[in-house]
Amino acid sequence: MDIVLAGLKWQCCLVYIDDVVIFSPTFEQHMTDLERVFQALQSANLTLKASKCQFCRREMRYLGHIITQNGIKPDPDLIKSVTNFPQPKKIKDVQSFLGLTGYYRRFIKDYSKIVEPLLQQLRNSQQGNHQLKWSKECTNAFETLKKKLTNAPIMNTPNFEQPFILELDACEYGLGAILTQEYDE
Structure with a gap:
């Protein structure tokens, strides 16, 4: 094709x-x-x-997204699997959760910063420590991702008549950039 x-x-x-x-x-x-x-x-x-x-x-579901003339957003039916995801008890659970949320990372501002405590769990497991050491920071990251996905923005098509806003961010464990525009509702 x-x-x-x-x-x-x-x-x-x-x-x-x-x-x-x-x-x-x-x-x-x-x-x-x-x-x-x-x-x-x-x-x-x-x-x-x-x-x-x-x-x-005028609207369609496609590859986990809803596409309309106004833009693209995560499919709410698939987001339910994220919001209903139980708190991880094993490293494999953390991997599954990050796989689900990672697919929609473009909708979550500061995704890399938010997931850092969860990624640290994966790094620890790769160094031979296969026990999940769930912390307050992990709970915060887990709940923040769920909340942000249920309130994800609609990604609109660019309007080249309007100014763009480029936001850059970097820290010791990640960097990111986001290109946005302000739209009237």
Whole structure:
């Protein structure tokens, strides 16, 4: 699919394995973009299964996110697995929790700083100490991540008519940068 739609990727469509998302600024343009994608698929003798297709959507669930004309946010149904995650009792639990939250790290400001106590648990286990030594700092990091994910911001598309705000941060165990814009609700 990547090869077949290579000339259209990022212009009007995104491809992940066999999923294709077609995006357009207007309905009229969407019809044109659909036709271009259909022609490319037809030229490669590929067919679509109608029951798996959705057309002209203003909102969709895709790879753990909800995508709308206003932006992208974490899928609340998947965030429930984070908010319902019990406090880790083993190193493997910490790894699982960080795997879940790490997928959405772009929505959490200062993610690297917040997770540091949990990452320290993993580093300790790699040095042969496989006992989980849960601390007040670990509890704070664990609960903060849950809270921030349930109140995650919507990532909007950039508005090149408005100024951008670049925030940089660094400390002894991490560094980060975030590019933001202020939007009127």
